[in-house]
Amino acid sequence: MKVARDMKIEVRTRSEFYDSVSTKVKKDIADLGIKGVKRVEYIDVYTLRGDIRDNDAIKIASDLLADKISQEFVAGKCFSSKGKEKHHVVEIAYNPGVMDPVEESALKAVRDMGFVLDEIKTTKKYVIYGDVATSVIRDIADRILYNKVIQHMVKGEEEHKNVPEYKFVYKEVDILNTPKDELRKLSLDRQLYLSAVEMESIQEHFRHLGRNPSDCELETLAQTWSEHCKHKTLMGIVEYNGLIIDNLLKETIMRVTRELDKPWCVSVFVDNAGVIKYDKENNICFKVETHNHPSALEPYGGAETGVGGVLRDIMGTGLGAKPIANTDVFCFGLPDAPASSIAKGALHPKRVMKGVVSGVRDYGNKMGIPTVNGSVCFDERYTGNPLVFCGSIGIMPVDACEKQVDPGDLIVAVGGRTGRDGIHGATFSSAELTSSSEVISSTAVQIGNPITEKKILDTLLVARDKRLYGAITDCGAGGFSSAVGEMGEETGAVVYLEKIPLKYKGLEPWEIWISEAQERMVISVKSVNKDELFAIFESEGVEAVVIGEFTGDKQLRLYYEGNKVADIDMRFLHKGLPKTVRKAVWKAPDENGILSFRGKKDLTNDLLKILSSWNVCSKEWIIRQYDHEVQGGSILKPLVGAENDGPSDASVIRPVLGSYRGVAVSNGINPNYGDIDPYWMAASAIDEALRQITAVGGDIEKTALLDNFCWGNTEKPEQLGGAVRAAQACYDMAKVFGTPFISGKDSLNNEFNTGKKVISIPPTLLISAIAVVDDIRKLISMDAKAPGDLLYIVGETANELGGSRYLLSKGVKSGIVPRVDPEMSLSIMRKVTQAIARGYVRAAHDLSEGGLAVALAETLFAGGFGARIDLKKVPLSGDIERDDVILFSESNSRFILEVPAVKRNDFERTISGIPLGMIGRVASSPWLVVKGIKGDTAIKADLARMKKEWQKPIKEVMHG
Amino acid sequence: MASVRALILRTAGTNCDMETGHAFALAGAKPELIHINALIKEKSVLREFRILALPGGFSYGDDIASGKILANELVNTLRDEIRDFVRRGGLVIGICNGFQVLVKMGLLPDTSGNISGEVEATLALNDSGRFESRWVYLKKCVKGKKECVWTKGLPDVIHIPVAHGEGKFIPRDRKVLSDLNDNGQIVFRYVDKSGAEGGYPHNPNGSIEDIAGVSDPGGKILGLMPHPERNFTFLQDPNWFRSQKIIKDAGVGLQIFKNGVNFFK
Incomplete structure (x- = not known):
């Protein structure tokens, strides 16, 4: 033997x-x-x-x-x-x-x-x-x-243990005899994270049925009713400063989309991603997800599976779209924080950053999806609870955007095998992180296998184009429970759990059912198509198995080796969740524009300090690790300019090679404004995302938005009050801008409990924007291009230094947060778009963090040219007598435009009627020289120095 | 005249097959994307093609080492067919991961020219220790009689992107390196914009003698880390945004694909 x-x-x-x-x-x-x-x-x-x-x-x-x-x-x-x-x-x-x-x-x-x-x-x-x-x-x-x-x-020789076989035992949870005041404890002990009220309605339901739920049934309910899957806070009832809001998202973000009623919106808020029209043959879809808690515990695996998950959302939209670009936005603690300042149970931000970037890189690169756009915010409050936003854009034929499940269809699981990985991911994402999270929730963290997912994608698109299946969704949060539960909502479903292929033996039925093992999709297949479909999967080594079928009885029934382990009414599963009721309060902050310090006469060092601050500095170390050229469609890259190292505003790709049509994508985020007022944070993020689209030559009339709310514990009324403010701003701004929201997501309860105190993240709203570009040949980049060209500032500068890089660099946390006048902003952006489309503008850059000074510095060092700037020409709002306010205020709706002298008249005629100032000219000498309002030199800095300061921080801390 | 058929070989993790096919189509070839499982099932299919292209990607996740598992698979399942293909005058191009595969299966650089399959070089982890995506300049190193089929008509310095983590070309020993030089097998070197030696990041990975691409002694098999299929049109080249936006049609990379096709015309 x-x-x-x-x-x-x-x-x-x-x-x-x-x-x-x-x-x-x-x-x-x-x-x-x-x-x-x-x-x-x-x-x-x-x-x-x-x-x-x-x-x-x-x-x-x-x-x-x-x-x-x-x-x-x-x-x-x-x-x-x-x-x-x-x-x-x-x-x-x-x-x-x-x-x-x-x-x-x-x-x-x-x-x-x-x-x-x-x-x-x-x-x-x-x-x-x-x-x-x-x-x-x-x-x-x-x-x-x-x-x-x-x-x-490894200590000594590793023992090779044989995992014991699982022997079936029917397990029920005695909820009927659990006293009401112990229901919440039962929920926590089992990591269900359901509230007392929710547990009561489950108790009531089963009392009515005259039996206890099985472990499988209770787990299924917990997954389906999780905050992650149901968004029950923002879609529940909020009592806001005495006002009752029934379903905040529906009343704000979804409402504005409905009211705008854009003919190019194909599918919004219903599928795994929002879908808009692209050209006659294709639609595009966009989704942004967060993967915060797993990334806090295991940055590499957490970020990797975050990307893997959002890619599956794209693959599961309509009948499946092909991912064509990724976007990634992160919020981390400070990479140079002293080790002694890091609380027990939290990883050092540098390690988190390194792991997250590697995870995003490996999954995106290996799947062959260009990562073209992103952003990074740093704040010490993200140390224990970093944020990882993973976004993906897909393309699909116009006639593949609808799905249909019929009774009798086979339920087919495709892709990776199921293991104990990722159990309770959906419920865990709604829990607070603590110093012991790594122990109790380690099964919620997984490592991905991008090649498995790539194989699924390759074969799935072939099967889609032959219409061999009628519906598809991904196994994300909640695993099969959520995927089959959602697909079978209108029909009912029966699943034989022992048919699901496992990575190793020993899993209990409920574990198989809710495992969030990666790289799995569920499709609904007519039995006549089964053989042809399975042959496609087999030809490229993709595992596919029939695990059950959709029925017509509106029950969800699960069997394990002939034993019934669940029998739930789909209506109760999907509609039985009691509405969450939460209180929200908001107290207007006390803002004032009085500065308690005197600005320096020479602001050069202030500029250099801001250029080398974590939030403003170059992210090249990260960007270069992403393949942004794969698929051959990269047009306007994330890094641009003479040396390809300047910060591009939006990125543009062309998904259909040979066509001149493109897709621009950008984002807006600034949690520092949220500390003062989340309303203006949201307004500013929308304005920023739209400015970036406009700056490259995109048109906001063809732009759609996505929202991602990441908040602290919204059971605290003041936290939820901020979220209500932000959602209201989303409605108010989008309504005027005419930019519908097509998809969104929220992640609440982003706090870290050190054992001594609870650290909440700052309220963080990420706005992502996507725009269809009709002719990519008309796009422009942000870098200065020719000496002698005129430099204009468009838009008004006000004393709005609240949450600005300048004040934060001085340790001042007050100030007036930047406002948005959406009517004014809209007319500015329309005119800028026109001027670019007519070819009068050679470079455009939006003004954001660090204000005019940083935008000028970036434009110039990216282009390799200097300029002499006169602050007296900057259009102001209100009385401003300080150079530092003009240079560093972060007022919204502003751009720097570079215009060839010969186009001056045409340009000024096109853009007339909006605040405009010709502030200087591009020069061949390598200096940025700024003359202040009193005629003194406010800044004199050479390009090399500015660029070096800007490039240094991340490169240095990451060695290279 | 019958169109030139190009087999673009796919496997798990290949991800530049579509744009490589697109570039070949623009160059006038008839590209066909074929999965390795299908080719192994019907090996004789290879005989119907004039060009074999191994595109970029992460074949089998680049587990163990980049390109290694696909190289191992090809050596163990299709070695004879590929030798036969080369002997009959077929052209081969390996881009990025495809180059790694060709080197690791010993088809490149093959300084002896007898298709022995002896491994004479490797592509190791970049000196920076990480994957990097950037545009670089390449200098065409061989002109005249020994010039590689694939590089004819290219300007002396070309602009082209790289995107890889394991691209540091290391010949086995001094003998291999001098043979490469003597045989005119070093097709491309990384240079700066002016065409001079530039150091990192112009040489993005630390390759010995700035080697970016090599051919077999006959100049019919080309392997290179940079991606010519990512510069088949001016729109892909970032310099276009700074060049007064004069509309040209072709990117410099397209010539490489055209050379492959024209060789058979």
């Missing part, structure tokens, strides 16, 4: 080659302030498990696992350490049940070589040379080498 055994292969870079992995680790250790580490050696360890001869293992190592040129390996033993140098070995393995994508592909490769193995396990080994105490090594490992949520340090 052949006996399975383990054969370890170790692979490392040959000493004569540069190993950037080891070098990075050594730098990261030095960053921790730990001295004494001389060098680090990195080793990949593969454990081949199965019946294999030594020679074959060596062949696998030499032909497959180790690079023939740059690496070396040993088989059946470990590399011996060099000499007698003092060293420590740290080996990191995935926790049981965490998916390791390398394992699957390595097994495939070994099969291609003609060998059969049971399993391949990978671990990472770090040999740290130097005189360092063991306790310090543990500290290094904890802080930079592994994350206990998904990994562990």
